[in-house]
Amino acid sequence: MKPLFLALLWLIGGLLFLHRGVAVAAEDVFVNDGLHDPQGPSFHELQRPTEALAGFPPDTVGNKVRWVNALRDGLINPRTNIVPETKIQVLDMDIIFGNTGDNAFVRFPHRAHTEWLDCANCHPDPFKEKFNTSGIKMSAILEGKFCGKCHGAVAFPLTECARCHSIKPDSFRGQLGAQSVKKP
Amino acid sequence: MxxxxxxxxxxxxxxxxxxxxxxxxxxxxxxxxxxxxxxxARAEYADIVINNYSDAAGMRPAVFPHWFHRIRFRCKVCHADIGFKFKAGGNEINMLKIINGEFCGACHNGEIAWTVDNCDFCHSGKPGTPTQVHGSTVQKLQKPATQPATQPAK
Incomplete structure (x- = not known):
């Protein structure tokens, strides 16, 4: 009798929350998003992100998609160029930034960035190639400069402190700056 | 006891x-x-509203969905090969340039993507919506960029 009662509770709880989820999914995200005009002639033809992004690795912020994982796992295969002679040049090399005040040090992974971007998107503006010469400041990032050009606008938002500030200074024994290049 | x-x-x-x-x-x-x-709704993070000239021209502002495009293209294709600056409304795009094959027109030419005579696919925003990066951290920390549609356009 007791296991039956517990199973029933599980079922009721699960159904209640599933119902809520389905109700949310049934709402048209474009109706009250503050962007789209429901009177627009093509309003109903536009693809909804709920449909396009379903099945991608989930995230809790931004588009709710782990784009770097989606690309690495082969769930998407976005084009690399439109000009024939340009290429994606993947560089697997981390930079570790100190001078982060009370916060953890920052690990910048070139690999995830170069899988999407061109070197010229970041170098030499806003980031000079030489370590510690660009004058990166968190206040400037929050104003949309440096990392803030993309993070907080299209890449994961600036509220995700620990995704960059990921290295505990107390236990860090290596050298700051450019780390060795990893060969695939 | x-x-x-x-x-x-x-x-x-x-x-x-x-x-x-x-x-x-x-x-x-x-x-x-x-x-x-x-x-x-937060899946529309990074949608770009461009309303440099639309309101004045009597068109709905253009809405560019980043999430739709990055499934198909890496950032570099538009931001290096085509030359879009990382600045909402900062590229001074107009329809003449697009029809000439610049900016959106590099792909929206009937060869890579649908042609620009599908006006309402892009010009789908609420009239009066200001140029913005939707859901950006800056937008959230500072002031809401989204104004009610009833507010007169600049």
Whole structure:
């Protein structure tokens, strides 16, 4: 009798929350998003992100998609160029930034960035190639400069402190700056 | 028998039942929250509204969905090969340039993507919506860029 009662509770709880989820999914995200005009002639033809992004690795912020994982796992295969002679040049090399005040040090992974971007998107503006010469400041990032050009606008938002500030200074024994290049 | 009052309450029949009910409702709730996530509207993070000239020209502002495009193109294609600056409204795009094959027109030419005579696919925004990066951290920390549609355009 007791296991039956517990199973029933599980079922009721699960159904209640599933119902809520389905109700949310049934709402048209474009109706009250503050962007789209429901009177627009093509309003109903536009693809909804709920449909396009379903099945991608989930995230809790931004588009709710782990784009770097989606690309690495082969769930998407976005084009690399439109000009024939340009290429994606993947560089697997981390930079570790100190001078982060009370916060953890920052690990910048070139690999995830170069899988999407061109070197010229970041170098030499806003980031000079030489370590510690660009004058990166968190206040400037929050104003949309440096990392803030993309993070907080299209890449994961600036509220995700620990995704960059990921290295505990107390236990860090290596050298700051450019780390060795990893060969695939 | 002498015992602690709170322990005595937890061991009573009703206490146990309520506790079990709470636990057994909380577990599927947590699973549902993890699986379904929060509001799906946030999936429109990084949509760019461009309203440099649209309102004045009597068109709805253009809405550019980053999420749609990055499934198909890496950042570099538009921001290096085609030359879009990382600045909403900062590229001074107009329809003449697009028809000439610049900016959106590099792909929206009937060869890579649909042609620009599908005006309403892009010009789909609420009239009066200012140029913005939708859902950006800056927008959230500073002031809401989204104004009611009734507000007169600049």
């Amino acid at each position: 002498k015992c602690n009052k709170s322990v005595g309450l937890a061991r009573s029949g009703i206490g146990v039942a309520v506790f079990r009910l709470a636990v057994f409702l909380a577990i599927p709730a947590l699973v549902a929250v993890i699986v379904l996530g929060g509001s799906p």
